[in-house]
Amino acid sequence: MVRIMNSNWEYYKIFYYVGKHGSFTQAARFLHNNQPNITRVINMLESDLGCRLFVRSQKGVTLTPEGENLFAHIESAYQQIEKGEDEIRSDRLLQSGSVSVSISEIALHVLMLPILQSFKAKHPGIRIRVYNHSTPQGVKALEQGLVDLAVISSPLKVSDSLEATHVKSFQEILIGGEPYRSLSRRKHSLEDISQYPLITQSHDSTSFQYLTDLFLKASITLKPSIEVTTTDQILPIVEHGMGLGFVPKELALPSIERKKVFPIPLTDKLPSRSISLLQDKVRPLSLAALELKRETLQ
Structure with a gap:
């Protein structure tokens, strides 16, 4: 059964920082907020949940047993969110990520080896999966979503769901x-x-x-x-x-x-024969795959 949260994530974010710092004042300072607003949000959260989350004292606040239980879950969720944000930043900077590409043997020897070498030298944190496929196998792997890109040689037949871009002719x-x-x-x-x-x-x-x-x-x-x-x-x-x-x-x-x-x-x-780069017209490419595509076509 799906259960809808009564309190929004912003409330839990404020709760997390109050619990982490043990102080409304320090949480407000860290969040660039003000103490009355922090107090108001915690009161609303306690009202929504039907229990006290903090014990107030002159030295600050401490978590109640119910608050400690909630904090353990919120802390885990917040750490996962931060991890996800860090991974996205790393992917955006091409410091991490992965790309899978189907490459026919002719395309590997005639075109892709120096491109892959240069790509890996510039982006050592990106993991590359290279599949040695014939042209029909590469087309099928792309249609089935098993690879991000396919670089294959002619003659080739592709469905309307794929986009083919000519990269190089060879003799x-x-x-x-x-x-x-x-x-x-x-x-x-x-x-x-x-x-x-x-x-x-x-x-x-x-x-x-x-x-x-x-x-x-x-x-x-x-x-x-x-x-x-x-x-x-x-x-x-x-x-x-x-x-x-x-x-x-x-x-x-x-x-x-x-x-x-x-x-x-x-x-x-x-x-002459040709080498083409294929991608799915609908499925979006990762940042790593977009960069490999760009470097292949330039």
């Missing part, structure tokens, strides 16, 4: 290891490439969907030789000469510079 390139080094000397069509073993992400990934659409436009059915779970698994397999693979250029550059893999030019330029 996929075709690479091969030492056994396929000769292919890097001239341009090849997708039909040429389809004759070689291809290493792709699994068929339920957006990267596989991207390649499937690409090959279908050339009237070719994509038939990978090896399927992997994540993009960064493609690179070492290509380095070991087990086939060709499409990866973001940024991810391949270190291996290209070390001559572990070789870029294979194509007759047609691959369409």
Whole structure:
């Protein structure tokens, strides 16, 4: 059963400080109030509760047994309120708080790693939860309220309840290891490439969907030789000469510079892909999440 308080919180605040200081005068001074008003409020509170809360004397006031019982509850409540106010102030100053973000593996390597590093350096008190999700998993996690933000790669399909903001475009390139080094000397069509073993992400990934659409436009059915779970698994397999693979250029550059893999030019330029930041249109973001969003988009 819900019970409505007859006395408002301001009465209990005054009661708390009178009990804490043991004096109407000191409570009035602390609250920037006056003693007659403090006395009036305590009298009204005692009338509402039907009992005496203080014993008055020339030395001040002391709590009655009923007053001590009430004071224990009010003190606990007041401390919790102060704690809540302190936490809000800390959150507002980004000294504490938390943010959860779903990041696809491509988005992590191509965009988010330096952003997360900078964010954590500037706001060490904020706890970050990073979930490694595929694009469909990231969309689902955001729709279910499991994360504050999602940073994922195209192609993507989002519902009307989500807002997607483009952050960055990136380019996929075709690479091969030492056994396929000769292919890097001239341009090849997708039909040429389809004759070689291809290493792709699994068929339920957006990267596989991207390649499937690409090959279908050339009237070719994509038939990978090896399927992997994540993009960064493609690179070492290509380095070991087990086939060709499409990866973001940024991810391949270190291996290209070390001559572990070789870029294979194509007759047609691959369409660029994009990384987007998603958020729920209705659910408000915490201050920490708003700041991570701002730093991601700037």
